[in-house]
Amino acid sequence: MTPKEIRQMIREEKWTKPTSGLAPSYAQANLVVLPKDDAYDFLLFAQRNPKPCPILEVLDVGDPRPKITASGADIRYDLPRYRVYKDGELIDEPLNIEKYWNKELVAFLIGCSFSFEWALLEEGVPVRHIENGRNVPMYITNIQCVPAGKFRGPMVVSARPTPFNLVVKAVLITSRFPKVHGAPIHIGYPELIGIENIMEPDFGDPPVIEEGDVMVFWACGVTPQAIAMQTKPKFMITHSPGHMFITDIKNADLAL
């Protein structure tokens, strides 16, 4: 099925589950929707922190239709599930956001690590959490993002145990994908970036580490959501974890 066909199925609410594994050669995106008043600072935060917050597309104010990443799509309907927050509190997890949409909202589509995991797998670098059918382990680090207005806080990273003889290859492959987090931000010593217990991630599942694996850390798209949440915005909509927006952009086309 093409991304367009999958989005249609989602729009008709025939698919309401996570999107992992759907149209695997196409980029999926995280969604953050904020009122116009917060959009400038959030866009600036992304500009200042491109590794955790690589923007694929910012939709026009009040317009739910992407122009760059997916033609004919509508982000009010085309994700399987959403989260709606008022004053930082979760108030709804609807299948569409028609009733919440208004002309003052701005939608941000943010690159997702699915794309570079696809590239790693294509080029023979194993990805342990995929092999084991788990969620990727994610950690809050001691690395502070560059603040922008009220948006400030630590970077969240995802970890992928990588065979020691493929670590350099993993760096080179992912460096070609700056729009989906790019090269790693740390290799080898979790304690140096403030991670005390590698087996106790802050989000996701504990890592599966095989003999000879070295821990490699990438900036994670959970960062902007976590930081937006912390500011308790008057109103915010995100995708529900794992329920992403499937674009028409091939992962391969995101490469430098």
Next chain:
Amino acid sequence: MTPKEIRQMIREEKWTKPTSGLAPSYAQANLVVLPKDDAYDFLLFAQRNPKPCPILEVLDVGDPRPKITASGADIRYDLPRYRVYKDGELIDEPLNIEKYWNKELVAFLIGCSFSFEWALLEEGVPVRHIENGRNVPMYITNIQCVPAGKFRGPMVVSARPTPFNLVVKAVLITSRFPKVHGAPIHIGYPELIGIENIMEPDFGDPPVIEEGDVMVFWACGVTPQAIAMQTKPKFMITHSPGHMFITDIKNADLAL
């Protein structure tokens, strides 16, 4: 002299000439100052067009002091000459912008091709206009930028005639510098991107083309200024051509 020392000399108005060749291993930046009301659309334009409009830093609203690219600097004084526009018309070319500054202004520092030219020269790729003491030739193309709000228009490119056996090397070198325009946008056939007469650039000097040179085109930082100008903003300040802001960032540190 360090960038800081040069900025001090400029601040004291002891240096009022172009900055080309000063502190050559440090990045220089284009300046665009716009009122807050235009800043969101301009930032979005840059996000949608990172090759012609690679942002090094966006200063906080009303704050003339960079935090990322130069400590202790003040963009009101630290460029040798400015241009001030009202309703799209040039009204002044002052040595500082103290009397024009106000709390509603946002300053954008935009990456400049000096940085990747430094990298080309370091790695043995000749740059003809530098060899010949000329300005780089620049052309308006038929490639449309992705619009954002009122900011829309064609991409401007700079051209560097490059020995045919070094073209691939030039691509690889500049691809590592996405914050200063990155890899070329076209190689070899000016007419395919709407350039009719290569000897008649729209800005700068005509190219010096040696035997065996192939024309290589990069997105140019003149693009955002040209496009901002077209919208006739109520108020805008830019650097005077060639009179750039010298940052504390080494060119080498802009590489991926």
